[in-house]
Amino acid sequence: MVSPDKATGLNEWKSGWTLVLASAIGYSFYSVMIGGLGLFMEPLDKAFGWSRALLSSGPGIATVITAILSPFFGTLIDRVGTRRLVLPGLVLTIITMAAFGLVTGAAWQWLALWVVYGIVSTSLKSTAWTAAVLGVFTGSRGLALGLMMSGLALSQILLPPLGNWLIAELGWRAAYVWLALGWGGVALVFCLLFFFDVHDREAERRRQNGTTREQEPSATLDLPGLTIRQAWRNAALWRIGISNLVVMALTNGLAIHLFPILTQAGVSRANAAWLTSLGGIAAIAGKLLTGVLLDRFRPNWIGALTFGTAAASFLLLMDNVRSPGLIVLALVVNGYAAGTKMQIAGFLTAGYGGMRNFGAIYGVMGGLLALAGGIGPMAAGLVYDLAGSYGPFLAAGGIGCALCGLLILTLPRYPDWQAHEAAPA
Known part of the structure; x- marks a missing residue:
């Protein structure tokens, strides 16, 4: 006999698997521009003589804009x-990405396009895809969220060889256009056909019944959860936000500086490039495993475990600890943990804040995480400039991730939102 929870999960997948697929493809497209910047640095440098500082400033601008706009978008x-x-948002992002292939060498064009990209791509960040999936799935929420966010890890695996081939065969200008129209076009088609959320389901139900919202005032979509004022005073949400902010800053700093950390440890550039690719594969495994665990155990336990493994990846890379085998282990562990931060943040936010104002609450979380993504690499670089090595940053990363794991571990139990929803009825 199938248990009620399992039956609920199976029914959700029967009607919602296409939503997860469309969301994963759409989310993968969001990461193409920033994730592929490294591939375009050398061609743009040769074409216009632009410095790496100028090239790197574009994503920083977009990140700041996204952090500012995220709460309003939520x-x-x-x-x-x-x-x-x-x-x-998909249509505007496709157009903006293709426009990067038209720059003529003026630095203001590069910066202006990143400003536009930061504005239009805000609708494609994790908040939208997470809100849609979490609103439809309850019994199998963790696995659905993990599969959706695997789109980001998939792009980390496919983008480097695909982007490099396009640049080598067609040139960097055409590469921007083809990535925009090809990858973005596929995402647009899937979202046109399969992307929806609870708002769309309610509207479809009314169409089938031949009624309007005015004719069915009692059926107005009223999801359980905290009000905005209650969310601002909720200690659990603050702990989730602070811990994810710190861990995101530390792990993003490690991700950006991982290549020089490996080469300074004596790893050749060729082997370092191969080793860093392990992160994308481990990230997919991490998302799926974490999704299954979140559906079966207390989510704060799984979050604490993930942050603890992130702490281990920092410590294993330190000068007096690392060895060839431990370096490989550290990269696999880091990829696993890095692939689950947004997943855990979304899951815990929905659990402690409910879905009533999830977009607004998670929009603030997403803004903090976007801000952390810019702060972490800068902090790691500053530590290296002052100390002459990455040792202090790695030590701080291990301690910081461990403390954040403890912060998540001690969260209280979830509110019973089903009981909250049933009480008024």
Whole structure:
């Protein structure tokens, strides 16, 4: 006999697997521009003589804009749903990405395009895809979220060889256009056909019944959860936000500086490039395993375990600890942990804040995480400049991730949102 929870999960997958697929493909497209910047640095440097500082400043600008806009965008999700925001966002992002192939060498063009990209791509960051999936899935929420976020890890695996081939065969200008139209076009088609959320399901139910919202006021979509004011005073959400901010800053700093850390440890550039690719594979495994565990055990335990493994990856890379075998282990562990941060943040936010104002609450979380993504690499570089090595940063990373894991481990139990929802009825 199938248990009620398992039956709920199976029914959710029967009606919602296409949503997860479309969301994963759409989320993968969001990472193409920033994830592929390294591939375009050398061609752009040769074409225009641009410095690495100028080239790197573009994603920083987009990240700051995304951090500012995320809370406002999250509020729009709660009011109008995700589909109405994602579809036009995809079209505008495709156009903006293709426009990068038209730059003529003026630095202001490069910076201006990144400003535009930061604005239009805000609708494609994790908030939209997470809100759609978490609103539809309850019994198998962790696995669904893990599969959706695997789109980001998949792009980390496919983008380097694909982007490098396009640049080598067609040139960097055409590479921008083909990545925009090809990858973005596929994402747009899948989202047009399969992307929806609870708002769309409610609207479809009304169409089938031949009624309007005015005719069914009692059926107005009213999801359980905290109000915005309650969320600001909720200690659990603050702990989730702070811990994810710190861990994101530390792990992003490690990810950006991982290549020089490996070469300074005596690893050849060829082997370092191969070793860093392990992160994308480990990230997919981490998302799927974490998704299964989140559905079966207390989520704060799984979050604490993940942050603890992230701490281990820092410590294994330290000068007096590392060895060839431990370096490989550290990269696998780091890839596993790095692939689950946004997943755990979304899952815990939905659990402690509910879905009533999830877009607004997670929008703030997403803004903090985007800000951390810019702070971490800068902090790691500053530590290296001052200390002459990455040792202090690695030690701080191990301690910081461990303390954040303890912060998550001691979270209280979830509120019973089903009971909250049933009480008024």
